Ligand code: AMP
């Protein structure tokens with residue numbers, strides 16, 4: 001998007017005050033003749049000569065001849081014909097010069113920029129009221145599991161509430177992707193197939209559960225039967241080991257492990273960057289920050305671990321690992337605001353070492 005004008009489009013007063021010639025106010029106090037009153041939105045038809053000034057309001061064009069603005073607080077005795085200037089100013093003071101922010105014809109937004117609050121402001125200023133954007137994908141959310149009941153139900157013996165569907169819908173909303181809740185599907189191959197088929201009417205499919213090696217984990221089999229190319233079905237991370245990613249045409253399927261923490265972590269570190277890219281965002285990698293570890297982390301070397309932590313940002317940011325009881329411990333996950341990256345191969349990260357941390361949640 002190119003700007004069709006200089007911003008600001010004219011030399012503009014940044015203060016309520018008096019437009020003067022800086023050379024006239026070297027010695028103060030000095031009395032200047034006020035030859036015009038320039039409110040914002042008016043075009044001054046005067047030129048400021050030696051010994052002269054014009055009253056100007058914030059946002060008003062600075063008349064020709066003037067090269068500085070003295071704010072009203074630095075003046076006194078303003079009566080119709082004159083004003084006393086009490087402080088000297090150098091040239092250019094409190095004038096926003098034409099084109100100082102953007103020159104006409106220069107790019108103000110480039111392809112791939114996410115359009116947020118400041119970008120809208122820029123587009124409005126540049127007179128651009130419509131821009132080509134990437135269509136947001138739509139995403140279907142499907143929970144698998146015979147043990148699941150909706151969150152508003154009281155679980156019977158051996159049942160639990162489905163929290164993943166609401167979680168993933170909230171996650172999609174955070175990303176600005178429209179989510180569609182396809183509910184709970186039983187651990188039955190026919191039912192799973194029918195539900196996944198319906199889900200595949202959307203651009204993106206998020207499934208939870210049914211991806212491990214249990215007797216009733218049918219998701220991978222169903223995906224393959226429906227012609228989905230499964231690119232991977234194991235990831236060397238904890239939580240998230242049984243994460244599945246597949247594509248069919250330009251549709252994408254993520255089948256995430258059923259444990260709620262596994263689902264949220266894989267959503268944040270694996271799904272979010274892909275959806276961001278799908279939405280056309282240039283750099284959608286997770287935001288990370290280097291932090292000093294406030295307590296040791298012990299782990300097995302088998303995989304990369306994402307450990308919940310509380311980050312305190314500062315000159316030297318620090319992170320405190322949150323004690324947790326594994327992949328179902330959503331309470332600890334909710335107490336954290338970030339994920340500590342504990343690399344594969346390591347068995348023990350000592351207190352005080354520098355670690356990479358994914359800023360997994362907003363509003364730190
Ligand atoms: P699965 O990946 O299906 O083997 O499930 C792993 C664990 O996550 C099991 O303890 C499930 O009961 C639990 N789980 C699966 N789906 C959900 C869900 N939608 N909400 C809450 N817990 C779930």
Ligand code: MG
Pocket residue numbers: 144145146209210258
């Ligand atoms: Mg299951």
